[in-house]
Amino acid sequence: MQALPRAFYDRDTSLVAHELLGKLLVHRFNGSELIGKIVEVEAYLGPHDLAAHTSKGITPRTQVMFGPPGHVYVYLIYGMHHCMNVVTEADGTGAAVLLRALEPVSGLTVNASGPGRLCKAMGIDKSHYGHDLCSSSLFITEDPAAMPIDIAERPRVGVDYAGEWADKPLRFYIRGNSYISKK
DNA sequence: CCATTGATTGAG
DNA sequence: TCAATCAATGGA
Secondary structure: OOEOOHHHHOOOHHHHHHHHOOOEEEEEEOOEEEEEEEEEEEEEOOOOOOOOHHHHOOOOOOHHHHOOOOEEEEEEEOOOEEEEEEEEOOOOOOEEEEEEEEEEEEOOOOOOEOHHHHHHHHOOOHHHOOOEOOOOOEEEEOOOOOOOOOEEEEOOOOOHHHHHHHHOOOEEEEOOOOOOOOO
């Protein structure tokens, strides 16, 4: 099983978001292996995107999002849920893709539909902040059983405060998949 | 609809 | 230092 190369992430964020659909997220720890297929994502384009955390500029929390591509941006939302993002584009851009839902493939015992539940199911928490996906413990790989998929585009979720950016179709999911977090 | 929950942020 | 805010979920 081969992790995707850093060059995969060093491209246009919307393109990376599209191509992440259908890929496998793998987390190995404590001798176990958890695998889920990515079925829903959202793209956050950078400081000019008012819905992105980087729109306020670089802070201790968002600095990894401004760093080199292929790293993980994990944060706690509403005091109780972790959310996992993948940093995209060149060092300094401040863009990322939020992973919103997984289809269980191996080792997953609970529902992973929704960004908070996804992290809970995969055992992701703030200790993974800044983790390099070009590693052997937590990474994304091509699905060996990949099938052609139909991608749907919708406005992002929970970003009403972002003005015109709230309406942009930057949420992508595999049409017809029953594990997406919202209909 | 509503409560929960705490890191992060920006103000003072 | 402190209060307001939030890329969510689960339950009434």
